[in-house]
Amino acid sequence: MDSNDARRRLTGVPRLSQMNPLSRREFLRRMGYGALFVAGGPTLLAACGDGTGDDAAGCTFASTNSGDNKQINFANWTLYIDVLEDGWFETTSLEDFEAATGIKVNYLEEINDNDSWFGKVQGQMTACANIERDIAVLTDWMAARFIRQGWAEELNKANLPNAVNLTDSLKSPGFDPNRTYTLPWQSGLTAIGYNPQLTGRELTSINDIFDPAFAGKVTMLTEMRDTLGLVMLGMGIDPATPSLADAEAATDKIRQNVENGHIRRFTGNDYGDDLTAGNVVAAFAWSGDIIQLQLDNPDLQFVIPDEGLMLWSDNMLIPAGAPNKDAAEQYMNSVYDPRVAAKIESWVNYICPVKGAQQAMRDLGAEIEDEDLVALADDPLIFPDQATLSKTHIFKNLDEEEERQFNDLFQAVIGA
Amino acid sequence: MSAVGREVSSSAPTAAWRRKLVPYGLLLPGGLWLIIFFVVPMLRLVSVSLQTGIYPRYRFAWAWSNYAELVTNYGGQAVNSLVYAFLATAIAFLIAYPLAYFIAFRGGRWKNFLLVMLLMPFLMPFLLRTLSWKIILADHGLLVDLLKSVHLLGEDGRLLATGVAVVAGIVYNFLAFMTLPIYVSLEKIDRSLVEAANDLYASPAVAFRKVTFPLSRPGVVAGTLLTFIPAVGDYVNAVLLGTPQQFMIGNVIQSRFLVVLDYPVAAALSFTLMIVTVLLIIPYVRAAGTEDLVA
Incomplete structure (x- = not known):
């Protein structure tokens, strides 16, 4: 018995280098067949890679409200909502909403950039898969792209009575003239x-x-x-x-x-x-x-x-097939309550798209007796005057x- | 003894089969991994690279012209990639080799501490590390002021937003990938070989040239590859520390893929980058000896 055999018996496994030439060649040949099998893929791949978008027409999204509407996943940009740290209040607007409605908001700071986020979800959206986001905040042109692709749910206006508070200059943007799909988060x-x-x-x-x-x-x-x-x-x-x-x-x-x-x-x-x-x-x-x-x-x-x-504005929209659409609309509606909007605005400092938020911010400031918050309501970059707004272009x-x-x-x- | 013999002979065909199948079985996990996460995506990449159209309606059309764009439109960025990656690899080597040598041969009881120090920056996120360079190289920072005062930099000179900053960023970000393999191969060297060289009247320089360096070559080859390959495809350093003139091919791929939604050209550029990198590496590894890589 030679030492190779002994080792083979010990381990029970022949090493590649210990196989006789024929069997090694055989082994490699079989691997070759395997590779060939894989290489046969291109025809298949060309077929499936061909016309990625045509698949979109062929598939349909799951119907909305398949979830229990007890929680929503809210995809937003970083530093884009009020938090307790450096804030003016004891509670955040999200905590207020959860306390009032019992709906849990999973707030996901996952959008750093429209293009990267699009790159992340486009594969799933193209295949009509559920991306498990009930609200996403996207800049005008990206929201336009979602609407164009049929990736945005129509909003149920009956769930959004507060939407009347939307500021006039943002009521009918070119990409969504009747605000059928979107409501501004901030502009x-x-x-x-x-x-x-x-x-x-x-x-x-x-x-x-x-x-x-x-x-x-x-x-x-x-x-x-x-x-x-x-x-x-x-x-x-x-x-x-x-x-x-x-x-x-x-x-x-x-x-x-x-x-x-x-x-x-x-x-x-x-x-x-x-x-x-x-x-x-x-x-x-x-x-x-x-x-x-x-x-x-x-x-x-x-x-x-x-x-x-x-x-410009960043807009809330409901991605197609969102499981908790009603709850998402309930949240959107709450944001259009001037007091909630004022609270978010006190931290975010962009332009508030909600009518009445300026007065609400003054009132909130008076209630917590903070002059700085009252003064913030007069910052022309947060609540621009008509003269400034008339110079803006979209x-x-x-x-x-x-x-x-x-x-x-x-x-x-x-x-x- | 005879009972055992009978048992072996009765199960011999199965055992033989098993022996034949075992190598394939051992290859299965790694092989499947490679097929699912490398071969299939790669084929998909090639297939996408030959399509034309506007997102999301691409169709397969043997569009080889996508590959021509590298030369016609993005030659500058391709050259930047190669030049920066080459410079960064060379500089990283010049810094890493003495560093690794010191830790391996003179580190003594501080060896582990020094290695931890080397890895310490990697506990910080990549982006933060790169952004810190903006502070070091800032227009009104200490370094720029110092260089201006000794007239190495003109009155209007700057480091940030130049090729210097980009190369510095790449060197820094990949330095550990160069240092660690070199350290490992230096550490493995049998000291008595160096002593023997000295005994045979080799000066320290000759002993280094004839014994230490050749024995550390596997580490050098591994280190340079681990630095060069990711450096060619890097784009973050160019974005944060450079200007559009310093952009590399990775920036183009990123923008084609994410911003313009031109997946075919992005795929063609990615595939070409991979091929070019492999073509550059093959002669290098050949010259250095393949055994070095696996030794």
């Missing part, structure tokens, strides 16, 4: 945030951002509609009705300023770090961020430019083809 302004100490002068125009004195010290936003919209306003183009040629003109202007090093970066809300650190002196910025950043650096200013500024509701073309142009300019 906000996009314009220029800057540090007057570092610019050495007051900024009044969008085109001030192209001042050669600020070379390499300005940033713009990766959010296409905000950046293109502002640049277009500066060029005298109406962002509500841009043609492809207008988009090309605006991206050309941005490209020149990228290539000569004038524009330092394109950012999400991380422009805040650069602005407070002084790496950047002026940036395309969101109003709510600047209010927050002013706590760290009171010098920072938010300009309402002469040419106008952009208005970007065109692009169709699929345009969205692709505009994105192509813009992404090429911002480096990718």
Whole structure:
């Protein structure tokens, strides 16, 4: 008995290197068959990968309200609802809602970025699977995409009596003219945030951002509609009705300023770090961020430019097939109670889409005897006056083809 | 004895079969894993890369033109990827080798402590680590002021939002992947071999060149691969520390995939990136010797 046999008996397993040549070849051959079997997949895969979207027409979502409506899953952005820490109140608006209705809200801070969240759920939505989210908060254009794909449930207006409190300027956006599918969660302004100490002068125009004195010290936003919209306003183009040629003109202007090093970066809300650190002196910025950043650096200013500024909103919608639709609508309705809205707003600091919230915030401030909260109700960036609102513009509701073309142009300019 | 013999002979065919099947059985878990999570997605990737259309209506069309876009539209980013990854790997090696050498040969009773220190930054999230570089390299930070005062950096010079910052970020983020394999192979070296070299009148430099370094080569090969491969595909450092001029191919894939919803081109770029990386690595591993990788 040779030692190989002994070892084989000990372990009961022949090693690959100990097999005789024939059986090793045989082994590899069989593995080859296996690989061939797998490689036969492409036909199959080409078939299933072909026309991903056509499947969408072929499948249907589960009917809503399949759940017990005792709890909802609420997907929202980070730092986008009132919490106790740094807040004004003893309870949060979510706790109030749970106490009043017995509906548990699983609040998920899982949206950092419209595109990434879309990337996460699109596979399941395309296959009409339940993503187990009863409410998702999405920016206008992403909400538009959900509606276009048939991925949003129609709201039952009977469950939403408070929706009458929706502010007039947001009642009929292009992507959802009758607010059939969506209700705004917050809206906000996009314009220029800057540090007057570092610019050495007051900024009044969008085109001030192209001042050669600020070379390499300005940033713009990766959010296409905000950046293109502002640049277009500066060029005298109406962002509500841009043609492809207008988009090309605006991206050309941005490209020149990228290539000569004038524009330092394109950012999400991380422009805040650069602005407070002084790496950047002026940036395309969101109003709510600047209010927050002013706590760290009171010098920072938010300009309402002469040419106008952009208005956007993030909208609550119910993804198709949501299991607890009634409970979700009950929650949406509660948010449109001015007192609840005021409470959320006292922490979030974007623009409140609910009529009466300003007065409610003053009342709440008086009740807890806090002058700061009363004063917050008069912040023009949270409750903008009519003069400011009349200067706001909403970007065109692009169709699929345009969205692709505009994105192509813009992404090429911002480096990718 | 005869009873045992009879039992063996009666069950011999089954045992033989079992012996034949066992290797396949052992391969099954790993093989299935590879097939489900690598081969199938890869085939799907190739299939998507040959489609055309607008989201979500892509159709399969043998669209090889998707592959041409790498050269026609994204040549700059591809070059950035290769150059930054190469520089970062080289710099990481120059930092990691002496570091690993010191820990392995001079660490003494501090060895474990030093290794923990090396890994400590990895307890912090990747994004935070990268963002901290923004503080170090800030336009009005200590480092920039220092470099300006010795005129290594012009009056308007900056480090942040340049290629320097991107390479620095990559080096830092992958340094441990370079250091640990080198440390392990240095640690394994039998000291008496070095002593023998010294006994045979090799100077310390010669002993290092002829004994220590060749024996540590498996670690060097593993370390450089573990750094280079992820560095080529990295995009976070370019976003946070660079400008659009520093963007790498990973940024393009990310934007094509998530923002433009151009899955076919994103897939074609991903697949090409993989092939190019493999093509670059094969001659390297060949030259370094495959045994080194598995030794």
